Amino acid sequence: MRKRSSLRIMLDLIHLAKGELSDLVVAIIAGIISFLSTVGIAISGALLIVQLAWRIDLSFKKIILMMAIFVFFRGLTRYLEQFLNHLVAFKVLRMLRDKVFAAIRRLAPAKIEGSNKGELISMITGDIELIEVFYAHTISPICIAVVCGTIYIVSIARFSPPIALTTLLSYLLMGTVLPVLFSKWAKNTGYVLRKEIGGLNNIFLDLLRGITEIMQFSYRDKAIKVVEKSNTSLITRQAQLIEQLALLLGIEDAIAVLTSGIAVLIGMRTGLSWHILLPIAFGIFFSFPAIANVASLGNGLSQSLACGERVLNLLEEEPVVKEIKNGVDLNLQDNKADSIIEIENLSFAYGEQAILKDFNLKIAPGEILGIQGESGCGKSTLLKLIMRFWSADMGEIRLCGVPIENINTQSLWNNIGYMTQNTEFFEGTIRDNLLIAKPNASDGKMKAALEKASILDFVESLEHGMDTRLTELGDNFSAGERQRFGLARCFLEDAGILLLDEPTSNLDVLNENIILSALKEYQAGRTIIMVSHRESSLKICDRIIQMQGQE
Ligand SMILES: Nc1ncnc2c1ncn2[C@@H]1O[C@H](COP(=O)(O)OP(=O)(O)O)[C@@H](O)[C@H]1O
Numbered sequence: 001m002r003k004r005s006s007l008r009i010m011l012d013l014i015h016l017a018k019g020e021l022s023d024l025v026v027a028i029i030a031g032i033i034s035f036l037s038t039v040g041i042a043i044s045g046a047l048l049i050v051q052l053a054w055r056i057d058l059s060f061k062k063i064i065l066m067m068a069i070f071v072f073f074r075g076l077t078r079y080l081e082q083f084l085n086h087l088v089a090f091k092v093l094r095m096l097r098d099k100v101f102a103a104i105r106r107l108a109p110a111k112i113e114g115s116n117k118g119e120l121i122s123m124i125t126g127d128i129e130l131i132e133v134f135y136a137h138t139i140s141p142i143c144i145a146v147v148c149g150t151i152y153i154v155s156i157a158r159f160s161p162p163i164a165l166t167t168l169l170s171y172l173l174m175g176t177v178l179p180v181l182f183s184k185w186a187k188n189t190g191y192v193l194r195k196e197i198g199g200l201n202n203i204f205l206d207l208l209r210g211i212t213e214i215m216q217f218s219y220r221d222k223a224i225k226v227v228e229k230s231n232t233s234l235i236t237r238q239a240q241l242i243e244q245l246a247l248l249l250g251i252e253d254a255i256a257v258l259t260s261g262i263a264v265l266i267g268m269r270t271g272l273s274w275h276i277l278l279p280i281a282f283g284i285f286f287s288f289p290a291i292a293n294v295a296s297l298g299n300g301l302s303q304s305l306a307c308g309e310r311v312l313n314l315l316e317e318e319p320v321v322k323e324i325k326n327g328v329d330l331n332l333q334d335n336k337a338d339s340i341i342e343i344e345n346l347s348f349a350y351g352e353q354a355i356l357k358d359f360n361l362k363i364a365p366g367e368i369l370g371i372q373g374e375s376g377c378g379k380s381t382l383l384k385l386i387m388r389f390w391s392a393d394m395g396e397i398r399l400c401g402v403p404i405e406n407i408n409t410q411s412l413w414n415n416i417g418y419m420t421q422n423t424e425f426f427e428g429t430i431r432d433n434l435l436i437a438k439p440n441a442s443d444g445k446m447k448a449a450l451e452k453a454s455i456l457d458f459v460e461s462l463e464h465g466m467d468t469r470l471t472e473l474g475d476n477f478s479a480g481e482r483q484r485f486g487l488a489r490c491f492l493e494d495a496g497i498l499l500l501d502e503p504t505s506n507l508d509v510l511n512e513n514i515i516l517s518a519l520k521e522y523q524a525g526r527t528i529i530m531v532s533h534r535e536s537s538l539k540i541c542d543r544i545i546q547m548q549g550q551e
């Protein structure tokens, strides 16, 4: 993972939001007017007192009118600032979610397979939400503080340079020293906190998946302890962050009060008249919120930047295998080679763990090939290599004589139906889940596919048939039914090559036989590779090979 400086993260995040810059600029201008109006209201208040006490030549009515104008602008611009800042932030977050999802798709399946899903979930939900702090509450406060601070100081300097200098020093203390100190202090806590939240998500996912094991075995107490431990450590970190924030707010208030007090003392010493000094003192006191917004950044910002860094790293992560777009499109019918799939001297390892060494295989068009072998010998890996989910370390896989590195990835996948032991379903109806395989399939085609996979009777027995929502069925789907749905999907997709990874592992003998004869009947010239540890499932194969594991 790449480590970046805070400044680098901020610049990279701003770069991502460059499409929203115009809204951001309007938000900043609105913010500047809003904070200037606040000071205007305070000065008007002071002038009212001055008017009552010393009868200066500014009419009561005029001051009230001035105040009313400031109040109006303060309200309007505050609204605009908040609205636009958040609008920008939420638009950017929407874009980030899209990008994160696209990155996950790009990295899948190789990089996602081994990663912690909990961390990915906390990235899509929590991290992206926290980056909002950066877009809505960082860029504009900094710009506003710089512009407003300058205007305040220049205005004060016209009446009293020493007071202006004192105020400037306080601004600098509040606007630069405090945020730097506090963000250094909070950065580590923030980073660890984000990691721990990701960790807690992982623990929950893990426990949910294994809930039956937890209930059944004596793991229950241990599971509760694991959650408690992670939770306690989370609370400790959060308490640390809040303590830091509380201390910061106290220091900010102290600086504002002290500076106003010192300004009054300097004014009295230098003989500034009260009708000038009082508005200045009021103005100074109420000018601090514009600067304090920057001081408070350190705390939330450290977390926001930690999240930003994680998301940026994910966006930049390179996939194991790059999608090919400018290669050739496959046409299985036009195959001139004697083999439809040809594997030559293939070697592959997951890191250090060698799985395949000098593996050779030729599969003729229309052949049903069975692959048998002990668990862990690399059967599933071989299918994943043909799908190009991973790429070979050495050797070559050719389809119709074309090395798969030269075949457009979409075309490769369109020509191969791939099914694993675990058929996954998505939120939606049975129909939606079938249409994944072929988006514009007719009802008739879908029913035929269901029938071939001998699951049509089951679907028709449901009250809503193909419109049954899968959530309604929930876990009521048996593993065997899932598997038959998976097959129905493959039949519907109707690709020329089928890669079946343990397609019958969850079926009883009766259903296994039904599926096998369906496969045989469906085959009609299609090429099928079927991986199975079960002898009985391989009986329809024209040829069976044994795979050996690598030591
Ligand atoms: N993504 C992965 N990263 C690291 N090792 C893996 C990965 N997938 C599988 N393996 C390992 O590779 C070996 C072969 O796995 P696999 O091809 O699934 O075996 P089979 O399907 O023959 O049972 C196993 O030891 C497995 O633990």
Ligand SMILES: [Mg+2]
Residues within 6 Å of the ligand: 376, 379, 380, 381, 501
């Ligand atoms: Mg396997």
